[in-house]
Amino acid sequence: MQIFSDFPLHNSIIKAIHDMGFEEPSPIQASCIPTILEGVDVIGQAQTGTGKTAAFGIPVIEKMTTAPHVQALILTPTRELAIQVSGELKKISKYKRVKTLPIYGGQSIGHQIRALKQGVQVVIGTPGRILDHIRRKTLILQNVKMVVLDEADEMLDMGFIDDIEVILQQVSNERQTLLFSATMPPEIKKLTHRYMQNPKIISINRSEVTAPLIDQAYYKVLEKNKLESLCRILDSQEIELGIIFCRTKRGVDELSEALQTRGYLTDALHGDLSQIQRDKVMKSFRDSSIEFLIATDVAARGIDVENVSHVINYDIPQDPESYVHRIGRTGRAGRKGLAITLVTPREMKHLRSIELEIKQPIPAKDLPTLEEITVRQKENWKNQIAEVIERGEDQSLFYEVVESLTDQYELKDIASALLRIAYSDSLPLNIEDSYDFGETGASKGMVRFFMNVGRNVNMSPQNLIKEISELVGIPGKAIGRIDIFEKFTFLEVPEDVAPFVYEALRQSRINGARVNLEPAKPRPPREKREYTPNQDRAKRETYKK
Known part of the structure; x- marks a missing residue:
C-alpha cells in the first residue's frame, strides 16, 4: 500500500496532509503527484469525488517558493469550485508560507486588488475575472511557472474556451501545464495540442470512479407520473441532505416550486441566479435549512457538502460521464450514499449505455406502494406525538378544547380529527x-x-419484439400478437405494461422512421367497418387476420 510519505514531499506538506485526515492516496493522486513533481505536462481524466484537487494541489504547493509574486494560476469554471480549490490548497499549505487567493466575479474587485498587492503565490479564479485583472494590469503572470485548467470540459460548455486561450498566451511558454477534465471533447484536445508540450495522459477506470460506498438504483416511471413518483420515493427514504438534478434551468425552477407546494424544504440552484442568491441557497443547504437542493449540472459544479446522503437524477443525465460526476456528490468522506435515477420508458436505452460505461448494472427498484408509505408516515406521526408528550411542555392551553369535545365525541375520534388537520397535507399521493x-x-x-x-421500414416481428423488450424491460414472449402490413402494424401487449410501451414507442423512431403509436379501434362487425384517420390505410386487409 502506497502512502503520501513515499512521495518526495516536504515534511510540512506531509504534516498538513496528515491533519486533513488523508491516509493513502487515491488512484488519481498516486498517478499524478509524482508525475507532476517531475515537471512534465499532465492531462488528468477524472471525475469529481476522485480526489483530483489534491492530485494537482499537493505538487503545486510543494513547488511554490516564498517569493511574493504569482507562481501558479488555477482556472476553474465556477465561483464555487474556485472557493473549494482555494480552501483545499490552504489546508495543504498550512505549515508552509504560501498564500492562495480565489478570484471570481461577484466579489469586490477592489478587495481582490488589495490582496494581490500584498503578495500571493497561487491564484485560483474564473476566466472572466482573471481576464479583468490582466487587462487592469493588477495580475501579472510573467513569473507563473504552473497553470492548471480544472474541469476543462465544463469551462468549454460555459463558453470560456476563448478566454482561456487569451490567458494562456499571457504566460511564459516555459510553464508546466496541467489539465483536468471528466471528458475529452475535440475542442479540449485541440487546446492540449496547442498549449501543452508532450503531455502525459493519466486516467482512471470507471470502477475506480464509481466507489463501492455509493449504492445505485433506478425506478422506472411514467412521464405523466414523474413528480408523484419522486414524492413517493422521497417519502420512503431517510434523507439527511439530497441533491436532485434536472436537465434545464426551467426544469429546476418548476420542480423546486412543485416540491415546495407539497411541503418539502427545497431551493433551486442554476446559472440564472445572482451571486447573492447562489450564496444564500448554498448557505441554507450547508446548514440544513433546506432538505433538497434542486440543481442543473453546471450550477452544481464545485459543490462539496460532506453530508449529502442522496443524489437523485430526476432527469437522466445526457451522457455516462455526467452520471458518474453527479453520483460523486454523495458518499463523501467515507459516508454511505445512495444514487437514484428516475427512468421513463423512452430513456431505458440511455440507462443501458450508462451501465455499459460504468461496467456494472444499476439495480431496478419498484416504487414504494401507497400502503408502505402510509405505514411509514403513521410511525413518524406516533413518534412526533410521543416526543411532544415526553418533553413535558405545558399543554393546558388545549385541555379545555379537548374536554369540551369529550362530552359529544369519542376521544379517539377527536384525536383522529386533529391528526387529519395536522398531517393531511403530507398524505401520500x-x-x-x-x-x-x-x-x-x-x-x-x-x-x-x-x-x-410496417414492412416499408424493414420492420419484422423479431426486431419489434427486441425493441419493446429493451425499452420496457419485459420478456419477448410476453408480447402478444403482431400483424405487420406494408405501411402499418398492429401489436398486442399485456395491460400492466401497456402504459410503458405507449410512452416508449410514441413519437420514437424505428429504423430511422418516425413512429406514431395509438390505441387501436376494436374490430367492427363485417357489415360495419369504420376507420380512424390514422388507421384508414389498414383497410380490409387488417381484418383478414
Missing part, C-alpha cells in the same frame, strides 16, 4: 399507473396498438 386506452379489440388482459409503420 395516489399514482394512477394506467392510461385509459378503452376497448382496443385485444385479447383478454391485453391492449392492442396501431403503428403507422
